[in-house]
Amino acid sequence: MVVLNARREGDRVTVTREILEQCVNRKSLLYDKNGEEHYNLISALHKSMRNSDPDAAVYWLARMLEAGEDPLYVARRLIRFASEDVGLADPRALELCTAAYQASHFIGMPECTVNLTQAVVYLSVAPKSNALYRAYESAKKDALHMLAEPVPLVIRNAPTRLMKELHYGEGYQYAHDTEEKLTDMQCLPDSLLGRQYYEPTAQGLEGRVKERLEKIRAWKMERQPKIHKGEKT
8 A cells, every 4th residue: 555655756656654654544445546546436436426426426435535545636626526517507516615625625634524525415416517618618629729819809908099099999888887787799709700608507506597698698689680599619
């Protein structure tokens, strides 16, 4: 266990007193923090939570922590999961997981095990949505292939006289000045006009977001007929 959990630098293996103390005080669980089993267990935790199985998720959490995994590593993975797999279906998931990270940092092992368990169970039973993940991945494809697309003049900043003469910010509409708090101003480049990256689900609180966004898009569609309804990436 000492060798498996030691720090590796090329052919050199460094064993510290901290690692030695951890290993002699723990049961010999099959675990290699730097190898395949490490990734197998975090994958098992993720997929159990994604499958809304809190019992399996808590088991894999315990397997990792009792074998000596850094609780802050687990907490970071939970924070990622909160946005990738729950998202706006339950926005509080991100807050709770961030709080679990802070708690784990403050009190450490073994006291923080219950904090992480709280987060794992919450994520397991929360409504699921990967709409935020899909939105970013879709936008990333366009961003990488269209790196030179110009920012529309209307939403450019114009701090200098020259920029104003070049019509930067000309025609900008301040949404807070309108009754609906909406404008028909174009914010995407011409080549991407009509793209819809974020497609909310009806899960949990994201159902409300979906209703709101549909109303916003319908309102803008009426004022921008050149945007074809339903056009996506």
